[in-house]
Amino acid sequence: MLDLLPDNCTINAIAYRKADDVLVVGTDSRGVYMYHRKNLTTYIPSVEGTLRNDAYYAQCLLDSTTLLTGNSLILDTKTFSVQASLPKKINDILLATDLQGQVYYTKDIRLIKYNPLTGKEIIIHQEAAFVAHCITLLDSTIWVGSNIGVGKVIRDSIQWVHKTTFKSSQYGIKTICKDHEGNLWLGSYFQLYRLNMSTSKLDSFPALTNADIRDITLIRNKIFIGTYGNGYYVFHDDKLTPMPKGRKNELSNTHTFIDDRDGYLWMSTNRGLYKTHLDAVDAFLQDTTLQLDYYAYLEEDGIINTEFNGGCSPTHLLLPDGRYSLPSLEGLVVFNPRYTPHYFPKDSVVIEYVEIDGQRYRPENLDAIAANHSNIRVYYASAWWNRPTNQYVYLGMDDPDKSYRLSDVNQSAYSLGHLKPGNHTFLIRRRSGFGADDYVYSKLHFTVEEPWYARGWAISLFFLGLFMLTWGTSVLYTRSIRQRNILLRRKVDEQTKELLASNVQLEENVNKLAKTEIHLRKNIKVRDRLISIITHDILTPLRFIGQIARLGTEEKPTDAGLTKRALTDVQNAVHKLFHSTQNLLHWVTYHQESFKTTTINCSPFALVEQLIEDFSEMSRFQGNVLINDVPEDDVILTDPRILTIILHNLLSNAIKYTQHGEITVRSRIEHQWYILEVSDTGRGMTAAQLEAVHDGTTRHGEISVEDLTAGNGIGLSLVADLVQALHGRWDIDSPEGNGVCVRIFISLDSAPKV
Incomplete structure (x- = not known):
């Protein structure tokens, strides 16, 4: 350790700071030196006389004392010294050991099982298009991910559980994990999949399209997904959440996840080894506005090259003594999580002075700030005996729960700008541990004056x-x-x-x-x-x-029968013309408001009987029977002349459209209404014709020579108007093909006005 000090210097003082695990050495004129303990060790095994290869990828245990690396070296698990080497070169990316100590590796298009004790090899699978991308032990079974599918090794052969088709043998399933529900999670070079083992349904995740999946690990019933370039994700409660990548995106390339069983999550990346607390991960998944900080282990902690290797199987190796071995570009990095502590600062940040529009003030001498100030700038010092990377300083103003922001590691001042009048509090908190409340605080209280006009x-x-x-x-x-x-x-x-x-x-x-x-x-x-x-x-x-x-x-009247029929037709036409003219006269009179009503007691039976007699000849010509079913003793108070015109038109229409049938007039009393009903057994009316009647149009449209009696537009229109003159109402229905029934409702409570 003394070799690290300058030559010809005198040590004047030595101090050990236990809170930071730092040894401080003071010299006479050569400055102060701090020594940090290296809790990680990097091993670069080599064989004398061979070409040295510092890059390591896959590893697997052969037994409790030795391990095999992807470059065919057999190492001691304690000292990582080379014990032997395999006589042949193997794929340095993929290695796995089953529960019987058999080693699985690949070579070209073959998957091989190797017995370290006997040296015997068994070819598990060989196929021209086969390229393995993953070998892993899950639930006591060796699983294989490849370019053609996913399967498990059963009795020295692959039993495929899902086949895939990738555009090239360079692509395939490179990581496999099973969740607590039995689903199989698969990672490829450009997508994440979830395979339901019961239904064989394969789900993909659009958020990870074109993402290079490096590792999938089940921790606390959550699926952790590491990618190359896209950071890492956590799948929980049927939701995929992107996680924070660090202050400077240090976790963009995440290779492996380690749950150390003490509540901490370790992740190897291309920029060092990072650690956070799993409780903090859970809190972030519940509220993604929270902060999630990481502790970094870098060169000062014993890592020669902080670029760890990923994309291999397995991504890390747990040693029998509780240590972990991680492959890197320069050697194997070995550490024991339990004996690899983290150190956060325990002292609060010091607020040195406040600058207001270029004028500096000590915090204790800060009076009320004038309302017309332009900018307030706070200067602070966050000295610490450890590396700045692991210092997390957050700045907040008045409402820290919403406004805390992470400061840069080299930042020492913060501009507040112009503040409104009132009392304000500037807060600085520094993380002192991984707990949700592990912070030390510094506070600056000050007041901005009201402007004179306020x-x-x-x-x-x-x-x-x-x-x-x-x-x-x-x-x-x-x-x-x-x-x-x-x-x-x-x-x-x-x-x-x-x-x-x-x-x-x-x-x-x-x-x-x-x-x-x-x-x-x-x-x-x-x-x-x-x-x-x-x-x-x-x-x-x-x-x-x-x-x-x-x-x-034109014709010679030689046929008396023909002449008679012609005269009969003329008679009917004249009769039709007479009634049409009569109806026309009534209708015009009504609409000229010269149609007066006179109400008297009258017998509906007598009116109907007279009309039947008038229509007897016309009815016989049609072959119809007219029936008066109105009680003879019925007497109502109404205008008999108007009622006769109404019944005349209804009987005329019924006779016209009925041949060899019956036309019946009957009556009944319902509540306050006296109802006269004229029904026939003629051809009836369609729904469209009924709708036309209610719209005030003609019943059957135009008149033809074959059916002279078809025109009755004035008749039904007159009926509607005259019924209204009697303060009554009428309706009509016709089950198609079953004749027509018209009902006239005459009020028994009130007679029409005279």
């Missing part, structure tokens, strides 16, 4: 001036308003009189225009309906009579 006297003066200004303005304004109101009142009175006169005249004109508009709309409606009615219900019978007359002039 002080009490200034506010009082402002409101007094505002009051006087408001009062003076109010007095002047009141006088002006009073004068203006007098003039305005006179003008308002004059204009009000004019507006009242104009309003009366306007209301009279509006009423006249409204009545004129109603009258015009009604006349237009009547005109349109008249055109429609004349087109269908009058012109069509006339056209038909004209056709019969033309046929009569």
Whole structure:
């Protein structure tokens, strides 16, 4: 140790600081020197007379005293001295030992089992396209990951549990892990997979697409995933969480995970060995806004080259004495977690002075800060006897739970900028351990003054001036308003009189225009309906009579039967024309508001009986039977003339659309209604025709020569209007193919107005 001191120097003092495990040596004029204990050891085994290879990858135990490295060296597990070497070269990336001490390695396209005691080799698998990328012991079974699938070694052969297809033999399954539910986790050069062993379902994780998976380890029922370039992740509660990569992304390349069973997690990387507490990991998984800090072990701790090797199987080796061996680019790094402590500073950070707009103040001499300041800058010192990498200093202002930020290792000042008036607290906390509350704090309390315009006297003066200004303005304004109101009142009175006169005249004109508009709309409606009615219900019978007359002039009347039928058709057409004209007259009268109602006691039976007699000839021509099923003693208070017109139209329609059937008129009383029902057994109506009737259109559309009686648009329209004149209602239904039933509802409680 003295060899590290300068030549020709005198030691004046020696002190040991147990809290940091640091030995301090003071010299006369050559400065102060600090010595740190190296708790890690790097071994670089070599064989005399052979080419030295300092880079190490895979390792496996042969027995309790020896281990085998990927470069074919057999080493002592305590001293790491070379005991022997294999006579042949093997793949230095993949090694595994089963429970019987058999060694598994690969060579070219072969997976080989080797017995160290007998030297016997057995080829487990050989295939032209086969390249193994992982060999590992899980649940007492050797598992193999390759470019063609994942399988386990059973009776010296591979039993494949999942086949894969990679674009090249250079790609394959390079790490395998089994979780507490029995799922198999697989890592490749560009994806993470989860294989359900019960259902064979394979899940992938988009967040890790194109990620080079280096290691998968189950710790505390959580899956830890290390990658090359993407940091490390933890899968827990069905959620994949990216973990912090360190202050300067030191954990971007994470090769292995070690649970030391004392609550700490160790990770080898390309930039050293890092350690954190598993409780802190759990807390971060619950709340990712929390800080997760790491303790670094670097060259000063005994590591020759901090670039550890990964991508091999296994990524680390647990030795029988509790130590771990980690492969690196320069040798094997060996350490015992239990005897590799960490040292965090125990003293709080010292706040040296505060600079306000270039003027410096000691914290104890800091008076209230003027409100017009531009910038406040706090200078602090965080001296420590250990390396700065493992010092975590956090800065916060007023609300530290939300505003703590990690300072740079070389940072010694923090700018607060301009602060609003009030009481403030600047906090500096330094991590003193891995616990959630392991911090030492420094606090700076200070006050920023209110600006002069926000002080009490200034506010009082402002409101007094505002009051006087408001009062003076109010007095002047009141006088002006009073004068203006007098003039305005006179003008308002004059204009009000004019507006009242104009309003009366306007209301009279509006009423006249409204009545004129109603009258015009009604006349237009009547005109349109008249055109429609004349087109269908009058012109069509006339056209038909004209056709019969033309046929009569062209044909010789030799056939008496033909002549009789023609005359009968003419008679029916004339009858149709008569009723259409009569309906037209009634409809026009109704819409010209000259249709008056007269209510008297009348017998519905007598009205129906008279109509049956009127339609007897037409009914016989159609081969129909008319039935009056209205009780003879029924007497109602209504207008018999209007009721006769309604029944006349309904019977006429029923006879027209029924052949060789029955038309029945019946009545009944329901609640306050007297109901007259006209039903037939004719061809009925479709749903579209019923909808057209309720919309006020014709029943069957246009009139044809073959069915002269088809036009009845005026009839049903008249029925609807006349039923309304009787303060009644009507409805119609027709089960298709089963005739039509029309019901007229006449109120028994009130008669129509005379």
